[in-house]
Amino acid sequence: MAKVLVVTSGKGGVGKTTSSAALGAALAHGGDKVVVIDFDVGLRNLDLVMGAERRVVFDLINVVQGDAKLSQALIRDKRLENLSLLPASQTRDKDALTEEGVARVLNELREKFDWIVCDSPAGIERGATMAMRHADVAVVVTNPEVSSVRDSDRIIGLLDSKTEKAENGDRIEKHLLLTRYDPVRAERGEMLKVEDVLEILSIPLIGIIPESEEVLKASNMGSPVTLNNPSSAPGRAYFDAARRLKGETLEMTIPSDKKGLFGKLFGRRAA
Amino acid sequence: MSLLSFFNRRSSAPVARERLQILLAHERGIVGGQPDLVAKLREEILAVVRRHVMVEHDNVQVKMNRDADISTLEIEVEIPAPVGAR
Ligand SMILES: Nc1ncnc2c1ncn2[C@@H]1O[C@H](COP(=O)(O)OP(=O)(O)O)[C@@H](O)[C@H]1O
Ligand SMILES: [Mg+2]
Numbered sequence: 051m052a053k054v055l056v057v058t059s060g061k062g063g064v065g066k067t068t069s070s071a072a073l074g075a076a077l078a079h080g081g082d083k084v085v086v087i088d089f090d091v092g093l094r095n096l097d098l099v100m101g102a103e104r105r106v107v108f109d110l111i112n113v114v115q116g117d118a119k120l121s122q123a124l125i126r127d128k129r130l131e132n133l134s135l136l137p138a139s140q141t142r143d144k145d146a147l148t149e150e151g152v153a154r155v156l157n158e159l160r161e162k163f164d165w166i167v168c169d170s171p172a173g174i175e176r177g178a179t180m181a182m183r184h185a186d187v188a189v190v191v192t193n194p195e196v197s198s199v200r201d202s203d204r205i206i207g208l209l210d211s212k213t214e215k216a217e218n219g220d221r222i223e224k225h226l227l228l229t230r231y232d233p234v235r236a237e238r239g240e241m242l243k244v245e246d247v248l249e250i251l252s253i254p255l256i257g258i259i260p261e262s263e264e265v266l267k268a269s270n271m272g273s274p275v276t277l278n279n280p281s282s283a284p285g286r287a288y289f290d291a292a293r294r295l296k297g298e299t300l301e302m303t304i305p306s307d308k309k310g311l312f313g314k315l316f317g318r319r320a321a
Numbered sequence: 322m323s324l325l326s327f328f329n330r331r332s333s334a335p336v337a338r339e340r341l342q343i344l345l346a347h348e349r350g351i352v353g354g355q356p357d358l359v360a361k362l363r364e365e366i367l368a369v370v371r372r373h374v375m376v377e378h379d380n381v382q383v384k385m386n387r388d389a390d391i392s393t394l395e396i397e398v399e400i401p402a403p404v405g406a407r
Binding site: 195196199200203204207236239240241242243246250 | 332333334335337338340341342344345348349
């Protein structure tokens with residue numbers, strides 16, 4: 051049965067788009083049929099991170115408003131044929147998204163895909179609530195930093211009250227994805243630790259993504275980090291998180307980009 | 322730089338954690354929807370206690386802890402030692 055997954059956070063710049071692309075690609079790599087939808091109307095970026103920016107013709111709003119068919123707007127990934135992107139509009143604003151229109155598009159997508167990954171815009175306004183509205187599962191992206199944790203707490207409250215599931219008395223499945231984590235600084239007491247964030251937010255942990263230059267490299271290349279460098283620290287961490295989303299139980303680790311002496315000496319030049 | 326300030330400088334994370342716990346306890350309503358509940362409880366508890374003992378505003382701590390299944394309300398009232406004790 052298809053699952054609608056929202057990647058959300060409240061705060062901007064914490065790694066929602068990076069995570070949507072990386073998790074979407076990891077799930078597709080495992081054989082599932084996946085579509086990632088950019089809900090950041092007016093500020094689309096998922097197309098760039100996925101390397102599909104020059105192939106956008108129609109977008110989510112065109113489909114919601116009935117100006118294009120879903121099949122015309124979906125962009126199939128060049129690397130994985132079971133991965134697709136539904137881009138956001140760059141010119142319209144979020145008010146063009148209607149609740150019924152979005153519901154209709156999601157229902158149509160449910161027939162074709164196993165996972166529908168919704169990349170939420172920042173904030174707690176209409177764009178963000180629209181992205182979470184019909185979700186079955188939520189990944190709350192949080193950085194180990196006070197304002198991000200506070201905003202995540204706010205978003206968790208919205209997931210428990212403003213989603214269709216919550217309104218029907220069901221529980222929406224919520225997972226914490228801690229990103230941009232630096233274990234060395236956390237150990238030194240300079241950054242909130244995994245346990246601190248978990249204790250404060252009290253939702254189950256789906257993964258810990260370390261801070262890594264591989265993320266920027268991947269976005270430079272227009273490729274999700276799980277495809278651009280699957281064996282990198284964030285690559286492995288996202289692959290693990292994707293497996294946990296599928297119900298597997300894995301030991302929680304924080305992968306690191308350990309460089310050998312050669313890597314240390316010449317890593318920079320190669321970057 | 323003294324040794325003490327060297328250590329203090331390093332551990333900002335526990336401060337962050339404490340600040341967040343207090344702030345979020347205030348921002349969370351019991352079942353959503355009542356964000357000022359903790360503040361109200363605090364004022365009313367303070368008033369009740371003050372009918373009998375004088376306590377400072379800062380000596381009443383009300384914390385809301387949210388867990389997956391249950392939420393708990395933690396009330397801590399620090400009462401001054403009676404005059405002449407000790
Ligand atoms: N694990 C990470 N390590 C290093 N940089 C990261 C990591 N995750 C995200 N970033 C960077 O943070 C910035 C914001 O990420 P993005 O995914 O666009 O956030 P959002 O969609 O939440 O606004 C980007 O420049 C991205 O490259
Ligand atoms: Mg984004």
